[in-house]
Amino acid sequence: MSANQSTVVxxxxxxxxxxxxxxxYILISPLFLVLLAYVIYPFYQTFxxxxxxxxxxxxxxxxxxFGLTSTANLEALWTSIYISVISVIxxxxxxxxxxxxxxxxEFPGRKLLSVxxxxxxxxxxxxxxxxxxxxxxxxxxxxxxFQALFNLEKVLFSLKGVLGVIVVHTFTMYTYFYLTAxxxxxxxxxxxxxxxxxxxxxxIRIWRKVILPMLTPSLVASSLLVFMISMASYTAPLMFGxxxxxxxxxxLSRTNGxxxxxxxxxxxxxxxxxxxxxxxxxxxxxxxxxxxxxxxxVHRTELRSPLIKYVxxxxxxxxxxxxxxxxxxxxxxxxxxxxxxxxQIIPTAYTFQHYIDLFTDERTWRPIWNSLxxxxxxxxxNILFGVAAAYAMVRTRFKGKALLDILIMVPWALPxxxxxxxxxxxxxxxxxxxxxxxxxxxxWILPLAYFVRHLPLIFRSTSAALMxxxxxxxxxxxxxxxxxxxxxxxxxxxxxxxxxxxxxLLALVQGLGEFVASILIYSTSTMxxxxxxFQKMYAFQFGTACAYGVLQIILIITVLFISQKIxxxxxxxxx
Numbered sequence: 083m084s085a086n087q088s089t090v091v092x093x094x095x096x097x098x099x100x101x102x103x104x105x106x107y108i109l110i111s112p113l114f115l116v117l118l119a120y121v122i123y124p125f126y127q128t129f130x131x132x133x134x135x136x137x138x139x140x141x142x143x144x145x146x147x148f149g150l151t152s153t154a155n156l157e158a159l160w161t162s163i164y165i166s167v168i169s170v171i172x173x174x175x176x177x178x179x180x181x182x183x184x185x186x187x188e189f190p191g192r193k194l195l196s197v198x199x200x201x202x203x204x205x206x207x208x209x210x211x212x213x214x215x216x217x218x219x220x221x222x223x224x225x226x227x228f229q230a231l232f233n234l235e236k237v238l239f240s241l242k243g244v245l246g247v248i249v250v251h252t253f254t255m256y257t258y259f260y261l262t263a264x265x266x267x268x269x270x271x272x273x274x275x276x277x278x279x280x281x282x283x284x285x286i287r288i289w290r291k292v293i294l295p296m297l298t299p300s301l302v303a304s305s306l307l308v309f310m311i312s313m314a315s316y317t318a319p320l321m322f323g324x325x326x327x328x329x330x331x332x333x334l335s336r337t338n339g340x341x342x343x344x345x346x347x348x349x350x351x352x353x354x355x356x357x358x359x360x361x362x363x364x365x366x367x368x369x370x371x372x373x374x375x376x377x378x379x380v381h382r383t384e385l386r387s388p389l390i391k392y393v394x395x396x397x398x399x400x401x402x403x404x405x406x407x408x409x410x411x412x413x414x415x416x417x418x419x420x421x422x423x424x425x426q427i428i429p430t431a432y433t434f435q436h437y438i439d440l441f442t443d444e445r446t447w448r449p450i451w452n453s454l455x456x457x458x459x460x461x462x463x464n465i466l467f468g469v470a471a472a473y474a475m476v477r478t479r480f481k482g483k484a485l486l487d488i489l490i491m492v493p494w495a496l497p498x499x500x501x502x503x504x505x506x507x508x509x510x511x512x513x514x515x516x517x518x519x520x521x522x523x524x525x526w527i528l529p530l531a532y533f534v535r536h537l538p539l540i541f542r543s544t545s546a547a548l549m550x551x552x553x554x555x556x557x558x559x560x561x562x563x564x565x566x567x568x569x570x571x572x573x574x575x576x577x578x579x580x581x582x583x584x585x586x587l588l589a590l591v592q593g594l595g596e597f598v599a600s601i602l603i604y605s606t607s608t609m610x611x612x613x614x615x616f617q618k619m620y621a622f623q624f625g626t627a628c629a630y631g632v633l634q635i636i637l638i639i640t641v642l643f644i645s646q647k648i649x650x651x652x653x654x655x656x657x
Contacts, residue, residue, distance in 0.1 A: 110474045110486065113467050117489045119515035120534050124504035125352065125492075131345040131507050143346035155331060155347065162328040163354065165244060165319075166312035169251040173308050174301065176252055177259025185267045190391060191398030198405045200261075202254050204639045205408060206595030208612050209631040210254040211317045212619060213408035214241065216415060216628075218249075219321070223411060226427045246322035251312055253408075259304040263297055302362050306495075309358055313351065314497030316598045317616070329598065332499045336602055341506075348503040352496055359495045409635065416628035423624060436629035446626070449614035450633065456525075456610065457593030460532035464589050468540030469582055473574065475541075476548040494538040498598030501535055505603060523605050531603060532593045539592065540585035547581025548574070587641050594637055 132143055147155045184196050202210065217224055218241040225237035232238070241249055316329040324330075328351045335344035416436060418429030439446040471490055475483065493501060509521035521527045575582070597612035604613050611634055618627035 107480060110471070110480065113471050113474070114482075114486065114489075116467055117486075120505075120508075120530060121489060121493055123515055124501075124508035127507040128345045128500075128504045129349050131342060132349050143342050146343070147346055147350065154326060158326040158328050158331045158347075159350065159354070161244070161324065161326050162313055162351070165247055165251070165315070165324075165327070166309045168248050169255065169312040170305050170308045172248060172252040173256045174259050174305065177256040177304070178263045178297070178301070180256070181260050181263035181267055185264055189394040189398070191395055191402070195398050195401055198402055200257055201405045201409065203257050204635050205254055206597070206612065206631075206634055206638065207254060207311075207315070208317050208595070208597045208615055209412065209634055210408065211250055211321050212615070212627065212631060213412050214246075214250050214253070215321050216411050216624075217407060218246075223428055230427060242322050244322075244324055247315065247318045247324055250318045250322075251308075251315065255308045255311060258307045259301070262304050263301070267297070306359060306362050309362075310355060310495055310497065313355055314499060314598050316499065316601070329497060329499045332503060333602065336503065336506075344503055345507060348500045352500050355495045355497060355500075356492065359491075412628045412631050412635070415624050416632045418625040418628075420623040420625045429625075433625070436625045439626070440629060440633060449609050449611045449630070452608055453594055453611040456529045456532060456608070457590050459529040460536065460593050461586055461590045463529070463533045464537050464540045465582065465586055468537055468585065469544050469575075469578075471537075471541050472544035472548055472578075473570070476545055490541050491538050493534045498531075498535060498596065498600075499602060501531055502599040502602035505531055505534075522603065525608050527603050528600060528608055528610065531599045532589075532596055535596070535599065536589040536592050539589045540582065543581045543585030543588070544578055545581075547578040587644065591638050591641050594634060594641075 133141060146152065180199060184192065184199070205213065216222055219225070220237060220240040220242060222240060225240045228234070228239070229237045314329060315327070316333065319325070319327045319330055328347060332344050332347045332351070335341070335347060415423070415429060417432040417434065419431040419433050420436075422431040423429040440450065441447060471486065474480070475487060496504075505527060506522055509516050509527065512518045512520055521530065595612060596610065597616065600610050600613050601616065604610060609617075611630060615627050615630045615634070618624075618630065
């Protein structure tokens with residue numbers, strides 16, 4: 083047989099395979115295997131560790147958790163749920179209100195404020211908490227300034243306790259509501275409100291019966307995101323002295339060697355998070371309103387009253403200061419000499435050495451390089467499996483489609499601490515899914531955690547792009563003789579590129595700022611940037627910690643800027 087004949091036979095075999103009804107199962111089988119190995123199996127191992135003792139089934143850990151002799155765990159569960167629910171409410175109030183003001187009214191300072199309102203997105207959770215601690219904590223710049231100004235014996239106010247956690251959550255997470263609500267408000271048909279007004283409805287009733295129902299899908303998506311992130315919050319409760327939260331209890335159990343209780347706490351926290359996911363999906367199904375009219379979108383109303391204009395200018399100025407202060411204080415402290423800033427209002431000694439050390443000192447550079455490496459490795463895996471999953475879900479039909487969708491989204495519903503504990507339970511010993519190796523303590527465990535956590539980002543953004551793509555384009559390529567692989571590579575991927583890139587960059591950003599899972603499974607040689615910041619902070623090396631934080635912010639802003647430029651601002655809508 084000649085080479086040309088052999089090539090033709092191979093092409094015919096490939097064409098028959100891709101046209102087979104079983105080809106989709108070949109396509110998704112690696113994805114199911116990955117989800118089985120790194121999502122289902124670790125979760126199963128954690129559950130087994132929580133209920134199986136030396137003599138078989140043992141529910142002692144659950145009895146201790148819900149027992150009356152020690153209420154620490156129940157208090158932690160209630161506190162975590164309470165903080166998360168209040169965070170959702172406060173973020174919704176701030177985010178939706180700001181979106182309404184930005185999209186409905188034209189006032190002095192609006193353009194500048196509309197840019198700066200997204201500043202908190204550039205603050206990784208750990209860095210955002212640090213900046214608020216330096217600004218508003220008991221030893222913060224602003225409380226000390228007021229103490230000195232009024233010659234007080236102690237600070238007049240400071241952020242601490244549950245209030246401090248909720249304030250930080252609100253500042254750092256309201257953008258999730260703002261982005262989705264702003265996109266929804268832009269598409270609202272003004273004729274709906276005009277019709278309600280003509281029928282005698284007041285402004286409050288219109289908000290309650292017309293505007294808010296139309297915002298339900300975006301509000302549900304944002305609520306899920308904020309609730310999950312709040313449940314996973316570790317740094318804010320730690321910094322503001324809230325010891326009784328589930329993430330703190332899991333960390334304490336883990337560090338004290340009580341792995342069975344850590345597994346029990348992780349299982350219960352997983353049940354709570356997944357229950358909230360199911361509840362919000364159910365609510366969205368019952369309250370899913372769609373705009374069927376073809377009216378034009380809302381135009382901004384210009385403020386004409388001089389008094390209101392001056393008030394809006396003042397409030398815009400205050401808003402700009404509030405939004406910029408966290409980043410400005412980080413930049414200021416990043417130049418301070420380590421150990422010199424103690425009881426002074428602001429640092430008194432400054433140096434450029436911290437930034438020089440970032441790129442010249444091997445020990446200082448190592449966490450940066452670790453984070454870059456591990457984030458890129460995890461994101462590469464996310465691209466491979468996330469795009470394949472999105473294509474299978476959008477373009478094909480197969481049994482188990484709903485199950486696949488749930489399995490992909492489950493890691494996003496689980497707090498980072500739970501994902502870390504699951505991986506510890508699964509890969510502390512050799513097994514077939516780790517290629518008969520112990521992964522805990524190796525380089526690969528952190529990229530694996532990032533991969534599991536951030537797979538839904540690329541999956542969702544690619545799915546959104548594929549849904550907007552006309553299937554006839556791919557069918558036309560097939561009719562002209564292109565095989566499945568060629569049409570996928572030369573037609574599908576280029577047309578869905580904006581969605582793929584949006585999810586890729588967001589996954590990379592999340593990897594660079596990941597802390598909650600990292601703190602439980604890193605080793606000395608694989609310490610990421612977020613853990614290095616945390617350790618420098620507790621060593622009172624505030625200048626170095628903030629220099630790390632500023633570098634992290636610059637990396638994230640760069641990634642977000644590239645994302646917005648290339649995807650033409652569609653990243654947020656895709657997610």
